[in-house]
Amino acid sequence: MKRHTTLLMWLLALSILVFFFLNLLLGSVHIPARSVWNVLLGIEGESEIVTNIIMKSRVPQALTAVVAGAGLAVSGLQMQTVFRNPLAGPSVLGISSGASLGVAFVILLSGTIGGVALSKLGLMGELALTIAAIVGALSVMALIVYVSQKVKGNVTLLIIGVMIGYIASAVIGVLKFFSVEEDIRAYVIWGLGSFARVSGDQMILFVCIMVVLLPLSCLLVKTLNLLLLGDGYARNLGLNIKQARFLVISCAGVLTAIVTAYCGPIMFLGLAVPHLSRGIFQTSDHRILMPASICIGSSMALVCNLIARMPGFEGALPVNSVTALVGAPVVVYVLFNKRKSEFSE
Amino acid sequence: MKKETIHIEDLSTGYLTKNNRKVVAEHIHASICSGELTCLLGANGVGKSTLLRTLSAFQPKLGGHIRLLGRELESYTDKQLSRIIGVVLTEKCDIRNMLVEELIGLGRSPYTGFWGKLTPEDREIVDNAIHQVKIEHLVGRMIQTLSDGERQKVMIAKALAQETPIIFLDEPTAFLDFPSKVEIMQLLHRLSRETDKTIFMSTHDLELALQIADQVWLMDKTNGITTGTPEDLSLDGSLSHFFARKGIMFDKDTGLFRIDNEFTHAIRLDGCGQKYSMVRKALQRNGILASRHVGVNYSVETGNLDKEGFILHCPDEEALHVSRIEELIAEIEKRRGQLPPAEELKK
Structure with missing residues (x-):
């Protein structure tokens, strides 16, 4: 059993490397594997165009996918555990709606009030969007964390989160109604999600933030394991429920907020990956599930990015559609298999 | 051997909200001893769970004193309490994909370090708990595949692994079939003798409690709490008075209740x-x-x-x-x- 787990974990880690390399290799422009290798190792002699495509486009995209996938998966796992609800995910508390609201304000209002369509602002516009998304997501999160300290039941908190999501959507709807078509289009495209939006320095910043946050969220494994038992038992075992909830929701919230700010609301990964990890590893021990979710989340994000960019689609497929199209059948398959093994026992 | 571990003096239990003080039960005087199984009996809504929750420090008391092992309950920190009180609750926890021994291992949490990793000593204590509850055959099974009775035994093993001198159980036999009820009650009685722990449980299984418990607490709205051995309570009439209602008869010869038939x-x-x-x-x-x-x-x-x-x-x-x-x-x-x-x- 233990050996089995270690082996699986290594395989998953290996799969990240494989998919990462495939992400660099495949794309609309054909680049031979040898050239990719040379560029990566810094060996001179490749054309500037090839170097640029790989270093400025494919590497940032793949890196973004790796950390975003991992972040969403961890956030989803934490949400499912703290709410003891298999349908919970990063988007459940309205945190991604908060990000959307922030972005909607910037995109839709700047066009209407300022008279300048944001799409024409270039880099400045991108930065404004990221900041707006982070502000929106974090303010909703602050609200949720505040509420979580006030209400007792998890279900109540969950419902309040969903309600906040609805309010955000409603406000966005109103904003859309008063906006020009061009801006609405820009907003819709943001909402489709993409790993390609982040570039240059911002990408480095994003990756750095996530590289700090992901290990930090792993510090909560004992808390999460205790929360599995339910509030009564967890409390009896010395866990401060309020504090635990605060930490877990803040952690999951910040992860979601930052990923959403940089990549748009990426659906499904956060919900599906924890189920996959549980299905594959047949455990609910977060000491295993946490690294497993990180690995599977990264791999799945890379695969989805690969499919979205497949030759022929030319970036026409939004990441959000791909995550659901690829993820949903996989989850159904895993759940079906699990059922069978349960019945046979 | 028998020693008073919990002393309750003029305790009031209930709920405090912003501008309301709802007292569920008050003027409770009683004590619980180690090495004994004490059963709390009472109708629904009389405040059994509130009392247990107050004693386990899940909710604050409204007045009076609770002394655990000679010290006020409030003077303990959460961490200290987790090493003094272990609980088994009615709620069926819907944990999936967790092995029986993993769950019992979680009972070691108050002692384990930051990552919750079990040391060889912890594993030995877990094995011991499994042995005491006699569930060796369940090792390696997933929690979701257990029956309700087996699951409660696993939770009792968890409480044992917690190594607390006191164990509170809130209706641990509520959803079980009759043989499992008997088994759990006898198990608790045996554990109280073997481990010298203080075991206090609430239950609706009157007949079983009267046969198995060492001490019985009768809780009701008008008289508060009456305590004693089932036999003493039967002799002094408390039991027949407590459940006096049409259709139920207390048989003084057997010290048990039976249904009172009307003859034509x-x-x-x-x-x-x-x-x-x-x-x-x-x-x-x-x-x-x-x-x-x-x-x-x-x-x-x-x-x-x-x-x-x-x-x-x-x-x-x-x-x-x-x-x-x-x-x-x-x-x-x-x-x-x-x-x-x-x-x-x-x-």
Whole structure:
């Protein structure tokens, strides 16, 4: 059993490397594997165009996918555990709606009030969007964390989160109604999600933030394991429920907020990956599930990015559609298999 | 061996909201001893769970004192309490994909380090707990594949692994079938003796509690809490008073409750042993008072276990032989109108 787990974990880690390399290799422009290798190792002699495509486009995209996938998966796992609800995910508390609201304000209002369509602002516009998304997501999160300290039941908190999501959507709807078509289009495209939006320095910043946050969220494994038992038992075992909830929701919230700010609301990964990890590893021990979710989340994000960019689609497929199209059948398959093994026992 | 571990003085339990103080029970005086199984009995809504939650420090008390091992409950930190009180709750936890031994291992959490990793000593304590509850055969099973009874045993093992001198159980037998109820109660009784722990549980299983518990707490709205051994409470009338209501009778000879039947007719019953009592029981259920002290023309002869069947004697009829109680009852029912009424006989 233990050996089995270690082996699986290594395989998953290996799969990240494989998919990462495939992400660099495949794309609309054909680049031979040898050239990719040379560029990566810094060996001179490749054309500037090839170097640029790989270093400025494919590497940032793949890196973004790796950390975003991992972040969403961890956030989803934490949400499912703290709410003891298999349908919970990063988007459940309205945190991604908060990000959307922030972005909607910037995109839709700047066009209407300022008279300048944001799409024409270039880099400045991108930065404004990221900041707006982070502000929106974090303010909703602050609200949720505040509420979580006030209400007792998890279900109540969950419902309040969903309600906040609805309010955000409603406000966005109103904003859309008063906006020009061009801006609405820009907003819709943001909402489709993409790993390609982040570039240059911002990408480095994003990756750095996530590289700090992901290990930090792993510090909560004992808390999460205790929360599995339910509030009564967890409390009896010395866990401060309020504090635990605060930490877990803040952690999951910040992860979601930052990923959403940089990549748009990426659906499904956060919900599906924890189920996959549980299905594959047949455990609910977060000491295993946490690294497993990180690995599977990264791999799945890379695969989805690969499919979205497949030759022929030319970036026409939004990441959000791909995550659901690829993820949903996989989850159904895993759940079906699990059922069978349960019945046979 | 027997030592007072929990002392309760003038305790009030209930809920505090912003501008409301809702008292559920007050003026509770009692103590609980180690090495004993104490059962808390009472109707729904009388405050059993609130009392248990207050004692486990899940909710604040409204007044009075609770002393655990000689110290006020409030003076303990959460961490300290997790090493003093272990709980088993009614709620069925829907944990999936967790092994039995992993769950019991979580009982070690108050002692484990930052990552919750079990040391070899912790594993030994977990094995010990499994051994004490006798669930070796469940090791390696996933929690979701267990029956309710097995799951409760695992939770009890978890509480044992927690190594607390006190264990509180809130209706641990609530969803179990009868044999599992008996098994859990006997297990708890045995554990209280073997481990010298203080075990306090609430339950609705009156009959079992009266047979297995060392101490019984009767909780009700008017009298508060009455404590004592089931036998003492039976002698001083507290028990019959406590459950006095139509249809339930406290049988002072056995110290147990039984259903109080109303009799319409009577019949004489001759015989002895098991067959006699079974026929009597069946007739009682049908509202017919049957006894060897009744002197009427209609009579049933049961004989003892060596003889087969039953004989029904009626005046002006031949003796009727039947092989099963079911047939006997049917025959008597046919003649029910002719049987003398029970009321007259009582006079």
